[in-house]
Amino acid sequence: MPIVINPITETFAAEVGGLDLRRPLEPGELQVIEDAFKRFSVLVFVEQELSDQQQVDFSLNFGPLETAMGNIRTDTKQRLRPDLADVSNLDENNELLKPDDRRRMFNLGNQLWHTDSSFKRTPAKASLLYAKAVPPIGGCTEFADLRAAYDALPEEMKRRIEGLVAEHSIFTSRAKTGYANFSQEEREQLPPVPQVVVRTHPGSKRKTLYLASHAGHILGMDAEAGRQLLADLIAHATQRQFVYTHRWRVGDLVMWDDRCTMHRGRPFDDLKYRRSVQRSTVADVAPTVEQEGIRLVA
Numbered sequence: 344m345p346i347v348i349n350p351i352t353e354t355f356a357a358e359v360g361g362l363d364l365r366r367p368l369e370p371g372e373l374q375v376i377e378d379a380f381k382r383f384s385v386l387v388f389v390e391q392e393l394s395d396q397q398q399v400d401f402s403l404n405f406g407p408l409e410t411a412m413g414n415i416r417t418d419t420k421q422r423l424r425p426d427l428a429d430v431s432n433l434d435e436n437n438e439l440l441k442p443d444d445r446r447r448m449f450n451l452g453n454q455l456w457h458t459d460s461s462f463k464r465t466p467a468k469a470s471l472l473y474a475k476a477v478p479p480i481g482g483c484t485e486f487a488d489l490r491a492a493y494d495a496l497p498e499e500m501k502r503r504i505e506g507l508v509a510e511h512s513i514f515t516s517r518a519k520t521g522y523a524n525f526s527q528e529e530r531e532q533l534p535p536v537p538q539v540v541v542r543t544h545p546g547s548k549r550k551t552l553y554l555a556s557h558a559g560h561i562l563g564m565d566a567e568a569g570r571q572l573l574a575d576l577i578a579h580a581t582q583r584q585f586v587y588t589h590r591w592r593v594g595d596l597v598m599w600d601d602r603c604t605m606h607r608g609r610p611f612d613d614l615k616y617r618r619s620v621q622r623s624t625v626a627d628v629a630p631t632v633e634q635e636g637i638r639l640v641a
Contacts, residue, residue, distance in 0.1 A: 346375050348383075355488040356385040356587040364391050364401045364596065373404055380469075381546035384604050385486050385587060388596040393473060395621070398596070399426055402471050402623035409460060409467065409624040412513070415533070416526050419446070428622040430472065432613040442614060445524050452517045453608045455556035456487065456577055459601050459624055462513040462557045464536045467601040468627040476619035477591040481611030486587045489552040489603045490544060492580035507540040508562045508632060508639065509573060515559035537562060537639060539631045540576070544603045551603040552580055553631060562639070580605065591620070602627065 347360040357379055362372065380386055393401075402408055411428035413421055420435040432440050432447060440447040460467035472484070493501070512535040514525065540561070542553045554577050561569035588609075589597060599606060611618065632639060 346372060348375070348379050350383065351385075351387075351587060355383060355491065355585075356387070356486065356589075357383040358387045358389055360389060362388060364388060364393060365397050367400070368404060376404075377546075380598070380600060381544075384488060384490070384600040385589075386598045387589065388598070389592070390594050391473070391596045392594060393596065395424060395427060398471065398473050398621070398623055399424075401596075402469075402625060405469055406625040406628075409463075409626050411622075411624075412529075412533075413446075415528050417528065418526065423621055426623060428624060430608075430622050431617075431619045433617065433619055437619075439614060439617065447613065448520075448522050448524070449517065452520050452522060452556070454610060455516055455519060456554070456581055456605045456607045457516060457557060458553065458555040458605050459622075460626075461511045461538055461553070461555040461601075462516075462533060462536060464630050466538065466627050466631065467624050469598055469600055469625040470622055471596060471598045471625075472620055472622045473596045474591045474593055474620050476617045477593055478611040478613075478616035478618050480616075481609060482591060482616075482618050483609045484589045484591070484597070485581075485607050485609065486589065486599055487581045487605040488585045488587070489554065489580055489605060490547070490549045492582075492585045493541065493550050493552045495585075496579070501541075504540050504572075504576070506637065507564075508537045508637060509540055509558040509569070510535045510560055510562060511538050511555060511557040512536070512559060513557060516556040519556060535559075536630070537632050539635050539637060540573075542602065542631055542635055544600075545634075546600075547603075549603075552576060553602070554580060554605055577605070
């Protein structure tokens with residue numbers, strides 16, 4: 344059965360049919376996926392029935408996988424294996440998280456616009472989120488097209504932000520939701536990191552914004568002015584014309600390009616409904632400042 348690529352919009356997000364991801368990909372199939380990924384940035388693989396190992400095996404076609412951040416802590420049992428991030432509202436016994444559970448409070452930060460792992464020195468290239476259980480209402484994920492958002496900027500703004508570097512930290516984004524329950528291990532292993540504000544996408548060669556709620560300020564700029572610029576850019580990039588909203592179905596595997604998109608989860612009644620989704624995250628090849636050839640002055 345041939346692969347079917349069904350664009351959701353002309354240039355952003357597409358559904359992929361005709362593939363059973365439980366089996367290894369043929370070289371030609373991988374090329375079709377990579378070409379579609381360069382063009383659309385968000386791919387929805389429908390009606391998949393995957394084991395954890397099959398999700399990991401498919402993800403490895405695109406590069407090495409990160410170890411999920413939750414594994415840094417030694418005081419909490421993990422529900423999933425280390426190369427799968429748990430983005431669910433379930434504990435290690437598959438029960439709903441309690442209202443005051445630390446993991447639930449941390450995950451509320453996923454409702455902010457963000458880019459996965461931009462708070463790591465080498466950030467993410469791609470994320471693959473697989474749905475095993477979804478709530479009957481709410482819990483959608485929104486994706487913002489940062490290439491189109493860059494293209495739509497006034498030329499004066501493009502010149503202003505070229506070469507700028509922002510500092511990203513997981514502590515910055517979680518502070519916005521009032522969360523501060525980080526372990527000493529997390530504080531030591533996740534220091535703030537520099538990331539460019541504008542980068543060139545290696546697949547399409549298009550320029551793109553690189554933004555996240557993890558970004559707190561811009562290096563070399565007045566702190567308040569930098570925060571306002573970042574807020575203005577995020578507000579611009581998340582206008583309706585740049586956003587695709589995905590309503591989850593059980594069996595969806597959604598793959599998105601962290602180099603040129605932002606995303607956020609939408610609220611649902613997480614104290615009533617189960618949402619079991621797990622993410623494999625492909626690491627990028629190098630820090631963004633290195634990829635862009637920017638040398639930072641100590």
